[in-house]
Amino acid sequence: MDKFDRAQCTDELLREAALAQQSARYNAPGAEFEHCQECGESIPRRRREAIRNCSTCADCQLLIEEKQKHYRR
Template identity: 40%
Template sequence: MTDIYDQAAEIEDMHRRIALENQAARTAGMAAVSAYECEECGEPIPEARRQAVPGCRCCVDCQQIEEHKQRLMA
């Protein structure tokens, strides 16, 4: 019988694989269009960030906050 830790590891692997596949699909051909304004705070997203991170939706500060929240939930 598989224990709960093995099941959790399998689920984590599945989520990681899905996230990587989604990221690859978003960046395929670099066709993703970046937002001009942050979806969180409404501030303009600098052109350098828009070019460096195709498809970005948030400014650097809001992206860092979002990533911090995700790490806390993991």
């Protein structure tokens, strides 16, 4: 392993740690979700700003609403 490989490795570890920290924060109850809790896609900032505690992308939200409609019948 040369110097460059090691540097990249450390970089990746740091990034993973940062991501874990971030997801712990965003998955806390009542927190804003940066990624869809259904499919894992990132939720556009505009959508997150428009909808409080929005936890899914538009596509999944639509699916959830369709399902709820179905169950309500």
